[in-house]
Amino acid sequence: MADEILKVRNLTTRFFTEEGQVNAVEGVDFDVRDGEVFGIVGESGSGKSVTALSLIDLVETPGRITEGEVWYRDAELADEHRDSHPEAVDGDYVDVRQLPETTRRWLRGPAFATIFQDPMSSLNPTIPVGEQIAEAVEVQRRARANPRRTRSRTQGYGLGRLLIDSVIPSRNYVSDESHERAVELLDRVGIPDPEQRAEEYPHEFSGGMLQRAMVAQALAGEPDVLIADEPTTALDVTIQAQILNLLTELQEEEDMSVVLITHNLGVIARMCQRVGVMYAGEVVERGSLEDVFENPVHPYTEGLLGSIPDLEDPAPRLSPIEGNVPSLLDSEMGEKCYFADRCPKAMESCLHRIDERDAPSTLDGVDHKVRCVLADREYDESEALDGATAPEVTDD
Numbered sequence: 001m002a003d004e005i006l007k008v009r010n011l012t013t014r015f016f017t018e019e020g021q022v023n024a025v026e027g028v029d030f031d032v033r034d035g036e037v038f039g040i041v042g043e044s045g046s047g048k049s050v051t052a053l054s055l056i057d058l059v060e061t062p063g064r065i066t067e068g069e070v071w072y073r074d075a076e077l078a079d080e081h082r083d084s085h086p087e088a089v090d091g092d093y094v095d096v097r098q099l100p101e102t103t104r105r106w107l108r109g110p111a112f113a114t115i116f117q118d119p120m121s122s123l124n125p126t127i128p129v130g131e132q133i134a135e136a137v138e139v140q141r142r143a144r145a146n147p148r149r150t151r152s153r154t155q156g157y158g159l160g161r162l163l164i165d166s167v168i169p170s171r172n173y174v175s176d177e178s179h180e181r182a183v184e185l186l187d188r189v190g191i192p193d194p195e196q197r198a199e200e201y202p203h204e205f206s207g208g209m210l211q212r213a214m215v216a217q218a219l220a221g222e223p224d225v226l227i228a229d230e231p232t233t234a235l236d237v238t239i240q241a242q243i244l245n246l247l248t249e250l251q252e253e254e255d256m257s258v259v260l261i262t263h264n265l266g267v268i269a270r271m272c273q274r275v276g277v278m279y280a281g282e283v284v285e286r287g288s289l290e291d292v293f294e295n296p297v298h299p300y301t302e303g304l305l306g307s308i309p310d311l312e313d314p315a316p317r318l319s320p321i322e323g324n325v326p327s328l329l330d331s332e333m334g335e336k337c338y339f340a341d342r343c344p345k346a347m348e349s350c351l352h353r354i355d356e357r358d359a360p361s362t363l364d365g366v367d368h369k370v371r372c373v374l375a376d377r378e379y380d381e382s383e384a385l386d387g388a389t390a391p392e393v394t395d396d
């Protein structure tokens, strides 16, 4: 079995707003193995993107990661911090959250890189695409040469230095080598005529090409873990397929691990080896793709799968999950299973917080976890909560 490159434990992120505390990510656990695509799926507002931002420590105020650990395997880094930060080291793993800020910043690039869902708003419209990729290459190049110099031009390179570099081109922040590497990366992600395209601005790129450019920028640091947050949502269907093919190809060739965040179960089925289903800030079911898709335990997972049209045996009507996602305001969440108000199998035993537990039977026999009492017991209609009606069970 492949080793874990990333072990996320009890990750908890809250937003402290004027309306109150919002529990966006609530005690999330999952592992990402070497060279696998791990999918995180759920409705809008389920906490998927905040989880991704929390992994790379990019949650902005009023949000804050309040608890949890992100263990990343890097034997060299572990040795480096074993004496100075013993609490942040466990064997070959380091808890990224307990490392110094400089080290955490350095890890963005060679350890973790992100592709965001809207490339048009993620790239700077006033800087040629190639230069933006070259800057990412340059930051990594400089950081490797001197890990203390991890800041990009805009993060503290200094106005004075920036002005000097603007007037004296030979002192440009981005070296010729980094420019050449940026062109190579554009070529690598399938941009035609990459030298010419590198000089162009984001508005001169199509949506699909912009997303390819974002992928190129993410590859600049040769990351171990690529976090792709809804990478195809803003694209039309044919371009979506091209970007997914590109991600598969790169993941296999570079042997990267990928965390793929999407609301699209079809994308999960096509791309992932293992999956975590998120609801109201929690991972409610996780396991191999086969276990979760073929043998789901959590009624939310069942509901998601039941709402997919079957092209071979089309049902007259799809079965949507009734109701709405609950408020994530701490004052309104209550001490019960967060899915209880929508769950057709809700019982009295669901009226308390539900811990993660092993699913009763698994297809591949490993690591199928679920936050639901049905992992331990059968549904009992005599204990049904008001309004909860279990769907009829059919043989097919």
Ligand code: SF4
Binding pocket: 298, 299, 300, 337, 338, 339, 340, 341, 343, 344, 345, 346, 347, 349, 350, 354, 371, 372, 373, 374
């Ligand atoms: S714990 Fe109860 S309410 Fe929650 S999903 Fe399971 S059966 Fe439904």
